[in-house]
Amino acid sequence: MEYLQAFFALLNEMSPYLVLGFLIAGVLRAFVPERLCSHYLSGTGFKSVILAALVGIPLPLCSCGVLPTTVSLRKGGASRAASTSFLIATPQTGVDSIAATYSMLGLPFAVLRPVAALVTAVFGGLVVGRVEKEDTAEENVLRQESENAPGELTLKDKIVEVFRYGFFEMLQNIGRWLVLGLVIATLITVLLPDDFFLRFGQHSLLNMVVIVMIAVPMYVCATGSIPIAAALMLKGLSPGCALVLLMAGPAANFASMLVVGHTLGKRAMWTYLAVIVAGAMGFGLLVDYLPGWRETFVAAMPHIDLHCHEMGSGVLNVAFSVLLLVCIAVALLSNHIKSMRLKKENKAKRMKEFKIEGMMCNHCRERVEKEIAKLHGVERVRVDLAGSVAYVEGDVADSDVINAVTSAGYGASVK
Numbered sequence: 001m002e003y004l005q006a007f008f009a010l011l012n013e014m015s016p017y018l019v020l021g022f023l024i025a026g027v028l029r030a031f032v033p034e035r036l037c038s039h040y041l042s043g044t045g046f047k048s049v050i051l052a053a054l055v056g057i058p059l060p061l062c063s064c065g066v067l068p069t070t071v072s073l074r075k076g077g078a079s080r081a082a083s084t085s086f087l088i089a090t091p092q093t094g095v096d097s098i099a100a101t102y103s104m105l106g107l108p109f110a111v112l113r114p115v116a117a118l119v120t121a122v123f124g125g126l127v128v129g130r131v132e133k134e135d136t137a138e139e140n141v142l143r144q145e146s147e148n149a150p151g152e153l154t155l156k157d158k159i160v161e162v163f164r165y166g167f168f169e170m171l172q173n174i175g176r177w178l179v180l181g182l183v184i185a186t187l188i189t190v191l192l193p194d195d196f197f198l199r200f201g202q203h204s205l206l207n208m209v210v211i212v213m214i215a216v217p218m219y220v221c222a223t224g225s226i227p228i229a230a231a232l233m234l235k236g237l238s239p240g241c242a243l244v245l246l247m248a249g250p251a252a253n254f255a256s257m258l259v260v261g262h263t264l265g266k267r268a269m270w271t272y273l274a275v276i277v278a279g280a281m282g283f284g285l286l287v288d289y290l291p292g293w294r295e296t297f298v299a300a301m302p303h304i305d306l307h308c309h310e311m312g313s314g315v316l317n318v319a320f321s322v323l324l325l326v327c328i329a330v331a332l333l334s335n336h337i338k339s340m341r342l343k344k345e346n347k348a349k350r351m352k353e354f355k356i357e358g359m360m361c362n363h364c365r366e367r368v369e370k371e372i373a374k375l376h377g378v379e380r381v382r383v384d385l386a387g388s389v390a391y392v393e394g395d396v397a398d399s400d401v402i403n404a405v406t407s408a409g410y411g412a413s414v415k
Contacts, residue, residue, distance in 0.1 A: 007186040008321065010104075010227045013302070015320035017103040018178075018223065021096025025060035026166025028095070030158040045081075049125035052082040056090035056121065057114050060097070060170060061363070066090040084268055085125030088275060091250045092117040096170075097222035104230040105242070106300030112283065113246060120247070120279030127275065128268045171331035172385075173361035174221045179328065181224030185231035192235045204288045207241045208281050215249035216277070222250040230301075239297035240288030247280035339386035351380075351391040354401055357411030359388055364410065371408040375400050389415060 056066075070078075070087050078086070093114045102110035153161060171178075220228070229242040252273055261269035287293050346353065356368055365385045372381045372392060379394035390412070392401055398414050405412035 002190055003186055006189045007182055010182050010185055010189075010230070011321045011324070012314075012317040014100050014103055014227065015324045016317060017099035018096055018324060019320050021060065021094070021099040021223075022166040022170055023162070024058075024095040024099075024166075025170055026162035026164070028059065029165040030153065030161040045129070046122075046126065048079060048082040049085045049129065050118075050122050052078070052085040052125060053089040053118050053121035056086040056088075057093050057117055058095050058098075059090050060094035061090050066363075079129065080265070080268055081125045081129030084128040084272060085121040088124045088251060088272060089117045089121035092120075092222060092247050094222050097226065097250075100223055100226050101246070104226050104302065105233070106297070106302060108297045108300045109239070109243070109246075112243065112287070116243070116247060116279060116283040119283075120275050123279070124271060124275035128271050167327045168331050168334075169362055171328050172335055173363070174223060175328040175331050177221045177224040181220065181227050185227035188228070188231040188235060204238050204240055205281075205285070207238065208244045208284050211241055211244050212248050212277055212281065215245055216252045216273070220249040222246075225249045233298075233301065238288050239294055239301075240284035240286070243287055244280045244284040247283070248276055251276045251280075335386040339384045342382055342384045342389075342391060343387070345382075346391045349393060351382075351393045352398070352401070353415035354390040354392065354398075354405070355413050355415045356383065356388050356390050356405060357413075359383075359385055359410060361385070367408050368405055368410060371404045372401055375404055 059066075066087060070083050098110055098114060101113055225246050229237075229245050232245070233239065233242050257269055257273060287297055359365055359368065362385065365383045368390060369381050369383045372378060372383075372390060375396050377394045377396040378392060381393070382391045383389070384391070390401070390405070402412045402414075
C-alpha cells in the first residue's frame, strides 16, 4: 500500500503539467513545419547554432527520437554545427518536461534546465563547426526537401494531429519510460532512508561523477528523469547532482552515440559527449557552490509528502492522472495489437523477417522503414516496434537490408 501511495502521489503532482505539455507538443508538431527550421540552420556560425538550440529546446523529443529528426534536418541542408547544437539541446528539455520540472522541482530548476541546455548546445555546436569542415558535394546531396510536411494539412487535420501526436504517438514513445521513472522514484522514496544522501553532502563532485557514469549509458527521457531526480533530492541529494541527472541522463546513451557517430562523424560524437558531461557537471557545481544557490533551489522545491493520502489528491489532479494513465494504456496496448496483427499478416504472406536492435520509439521505426523502403526491389516493408522486427516483401538481398538498417544507426540480423 505504501508503494501505491507514493506512486500516485508522484503521478498526481505531475499529471496536470504533463497533460498541458503533451497538448503543446501536439500543437508544435501540427503547426510548425520541420522544413522551415532546416532553411535557417545551414550555416556554421553563431546565428545558425544558437537558432538550432532555440528550436530544439521546446521540442518534446527524447535522445532517441531526436536522432532521425536531426538526420532529416541534415538532409534539408542543416550544417554539422547546427545539427550538433540541435542534437544537444533537444533531448534535455521539451515543453512537457519543462512543465513537469516546474511542478516537481520548482521554478529555479524549470528556468535553469533550458538555460543550461542552450549554453551547452551553443558551445558544442561552435566547437563542431571549428573542427568539422563541411563537404560541399555532400551538402548538395543533403539539401533535399524535408520528409515531414505538416504544413500541408488542413486546419481540421492539424487539430486532429495535435491530439493524435500529443496524447497517442508521444505516449507510445515515452509512456513506458515515464512509468518506469515513476516506479524507480517510488522505490527510492520507500526504500532509501530519508538522510541517505546527507551522509555524502560534502562530496558533490564525487556524487556527480557517479551519476554521470550511471546516466550516460542508460536510457531515460527528459520527463521520466524528473520523478527520479525529485525522489533523490527528497533523500538528501544536492540540487546540483539532481541537475546532472536531468541533463546527462536524457541527452546521452550508447544507442544514440552510435547514431551520432554515423550521422555527424566520430569527432562530432566525442565532442557531443564531452560537452554534455562537462556542461552538466559545470552547471551542477554552480548550483551547489555559488553562494545561496543550493538553498534557493531546495527552498523552491514544492512540498511533496509522498506518504500522505491527501497530497495532490484534489479532484482535478486525480482526473488528470486517470486521463494520463488511460492514454498511456491505450497507446501501449495499440503497439501490442499492431505487433500481433503484423505477425499474423506475415504468416499469410511469408515476408522476410529481420531482427532490429536499438529501436526505442516511433521515430526509430519510421527511420528504419524509410531506409529499407529505399532499396531496389523492396515492394513493402512494415516494422514492428514492440517486437523489434522488420517484415520485408520483395526481391532484395538480406545483406542489403542489413546494411541499410546499419547505416541508419541500428543493428539488424536475419530472424
